[in-house]
Amino acid sequence: MPTPANSAIGHPIPEDAWLPLVQGRLLWCPHAFIEPADLWLAQLQNDIPWQQHRLRMFGKELNEPRLSCWMGERSYRYSGKTRAAEPWHPLVKKIAQQVSKLCGQPFNGVLLNLYRHGQDSMGWHADNEPALGINPTIASLTLGASRRFKLRHTSGEQLELVLSHGSLLVMAGEMQHHWQHALPKMAACHEPRINLTFRWLNE
Template identity: 50%
Template sequence: MSLFADTPLQLPDAELDFYPQWLNAELADLWLQQLHRQTPWQQPEVNLFGRCHPVPRLLAWYGDAGIGYRYSGLYHVPLPWTPLLAQIRTQLVDFVGQPLNGLLLNYYRDGQDSMGWHSDDEAELGRDPIVVSLSLGGGRRFDLRRKGQQRIEHSLHLDHGSLLVMRGSTQHYWQHQIAKTRKPCAPRLNLTFRYVLDGDGFAHEQ
């Protein structure tokens, strides 16, 4: 199903598919509870302009052997796949028809946890990266803007059990964010699967 199947809006140079109810509520609830409980969450610090700042959310990196996670001079050795994460990965590989060997889990505790503007366009992700994003828990707004522009071009609400697939040239031309909000928000867990080309993997962080 196309992201924009129900609206005349089209994003040029982008390939996005959105499945608002990819998971039924019962299974989404179960996965959310199990992943929240099982994941060894971390909140690393990044160095920006000479000062250390904690990342505004909790995270964990899983992957095949040697598929690491590098950002701001830090390197995370991949955690081994748990039975549940291996099951989810298998389902998504079958669904999207492409291999996935790394997973960044982000846990947004409330509306003040966020992800800044970025593109997942690192060389280690290949020429046309695939990012498969499964949302569990409280819904959050997902914004898109053209690279080099300040105006938000389109926003999408990522709800419990929804799946967003970005591939093709999307990361070359577009940035996305999860902005802070003062509105009450239930905790949200986001699984972003991707394919890293080699063992010196990089997953975007800011």
């Protein structure tokens, strides 16, 4: 299992805290935003205009197994559909600025996902949309229930983390070319989890 890094809010994460993976870089900070996490979770659950999107699988239109909201400065096309951007919520903008300082990376959009319980999930995929550029940095903040997060390399190598309340996970380098990730179902989980995945979209 990767070793977690420690960093105080507002201070950039040192270069040697990044974990060099095979064809990728991974950073995991379990306690990055522990202090404000409870307040953030409560406010975002109530304030975000959550939507139930549809997706096509095996020739059928199905509800995505989660609620979501794309927020930022421009529209974003993923999973075969273009999502119009909701304007920045003040709290989300504040969080984006803090995450940006930690990562040393600007962000102009965030995909927020609400996993209502353990039956909500995300299948295997890579964040490799053309708008994200060649080697995007994706910063993922967890609020709420702890959930298993799985990664697999094209060689078959796998990693698994438990993403907890207030934790930050960052994927960078070549990861989106050679690794996929997923959030599997967890039958024993009955509490909600909000995941904010910050990205930079090119013109």
